Amino acid sequence: MSKNKSECIQVVIRCRPLSKKERENGNEKVVQMYSREDKGEIMVGREGDEEPPKQFTFDKVFDEAIGQEQLFEESSRAIVGNVLEGYNGTIFAYGQTGTGKTHTMEGEQKPKEMRGVMSRCFEAVFNCIDAHKDAQFLVRASYLEIYKENIRDLLSPNPKNKLIMHEKPDSGVYVKDLSSFICKNYQEMQAVQNTGRKNKSMGETKMNARSSRSHSVFTLTLECSELGPDGKDHIRVGKLNMVDLAGSERQSKTDASGQRLEEAIKINLSLTCLCQVISALTDTKSSYVPYRDSQLTRLLQDSLGGNTKTVMIANIG
Numbered sequence: 001m002s003k004n005k006s007e008c009i010q011v012v013i014r015c016r017p018l019s020k021k022e023r024e025n026g027n028e029k030v031v032q033m034y035s036r037e038d039k040g041e042i043m044v045g046r047e048g049d050e051e052p053p054k055q056f057t058f059d060k061v062f063d064e065a066i067g068q069e070q071l072f073e074e075s076s077r078a079i080v081g082n083v084l085e086g087y088n089g090t091i092f093a094y095g096q097t098g099t100g101k102t103h104t105m106e107g108e109q110k111p112k113e114m115r116g117v118m119s120r121c122f123e124a125v126f127n128c129i130d131a132h133k134d135a136q137f138l139v140r141a142s143y144l145e146i147y148k149e150n151i152r153d154l155l156s157p158n159p160k161n162k163l164i165m166h167e168k169p170d171s172g173v174y175v176k177d178l179s180s181f182i183c184k185n186y187q188e189m190q191a192v193q194n195t196g197r198k199n200k201s202m203g204e205t206k207m208n209a210r211s212s213r214s215h216s217v218f219t220l221t222l223e224c225s226e227l228g229p230d231g232k233d234h235i236r237v238g239k240l241n242m243v244d245l246a247g248s249e250r251q252s253k254t255d256a257s258g259q260r261l262e263e264a265i266k267i268n269l270s271l272t273c274l275c276q277v278i279s280a281l282t283d284t285k286s287s288y289v290p291y292r293d294s295q296l297t298r299l300l301q302d303s304l305g306g307n308t309k310t311v312m313i314a315n316i317g
Contacts, residue, residue: 009282009310010059012075013042016100016317017064031316033061042316064317068107071313072120079240079309080124083222086236088303090243091117094271095315097247102212104313105244106197109190117313118218118242122189125222125240135226141189142180142221143196146295147214148266154196154216155179165298172302180221193218213263215270215296218242241303243296245271270294278312281305 015031032043032053040061045053062071079089093101107116115123129137143154144163151163156179167173183189201214220240228234246267273294280286281304291301304310 008305008308009278009312010075011312011314012060012062013040013058014062014066014071014100014104014313014315015042015064016103016315018317033063035061058314068104068114068116069120071104072117075311075313076117076121077124079311080121080128082309083220083238083240084125084128084224086224086238088239088241088308090241090300090303090308090310091121092243092245092274092310092312093117093315094245094312095247099247099315099317101247101315102244104315105242106193118193119190121220121240121242122186122193125220126186126189132224132226135224137225138223139183139189140180140221140223141183141192142178142219143192143216144175144178144219145200145214145216146270146299147201148263149270149295151175151295151299152199152201152214153177153179154199155181155192159199165295173298175299189220212244212246213260213267215246215267216244217296217299239303241300243300245274270296273297277304278310 013033015033018027018029028046030044030046034041034043040058042056042058042061043053044056045051060074062074076091079091082089091105093105095101103116105116105118107119108114109119125139129139145152145154151165152159152161153163153175163175163177165173165175181188181192183192196216196218200212200216202212218241220242222238222240223235224237225233225235246263248268248271273290274297276290276293277297280289289305291297291304297304302308
């Protein structure tokens, strides 16, 4: 799976539809999207405005008509296949507060068409396992959040307790005392996610009545034991991180103060570090990647760069 740096990291755009309130206020759509065979372009702005429209190019673009299933198939399905082959991968949902990140990642369980990327990854993994009768699989799940640069176990009876990250020379970074659950099917893994979701740090801001104030990371680790051509058992391990990033916000728009301001500062610093890491990974001339500048990038160090695959779903609107 050897690829160049830019092929291992893809950025796709998802634009949400106008809300009922926006339509009632007479707001107009200012983003136009154009898909080509290998890339997607967006045009931001309107003809006749003081500033001319600005054009940006991404790996793929999806307008407000895109459904949950099509988004998964075209942005994230391939990563599941890579994880089954023993590679690590990460799927991010990125964007300003209220642009639909959590809808993209979690969605709704009913109706089935509304399920998000996470549930569809769970289903795809266990469908592949069911199809490989000659191999043995072990699937484990963990779920944490990073709140103001502190790590919390969303599956712990005491989710507010702070956990510490450590590093081993042979196996890399790990979170001490982080809960891990073995899941034998889709339903068990979905139940794990539902448990963790209830413990996420949420808060009200001027831009969103129910805003996630932390980065949440659901990690699916898959171990496969399979008989090779040499008659010996071969074990491969893949890991998939599904990350719902806290919303990026400008303090001038949120009027945040006190705890909300402190949260926003930490969120924006962490997102800046993530952008710097991704920029370094896609820059062929860069020899240094600042993983240690934030808890999030340090945690995901073994799943960014190298032979791993990363998709950033940037939500706009």
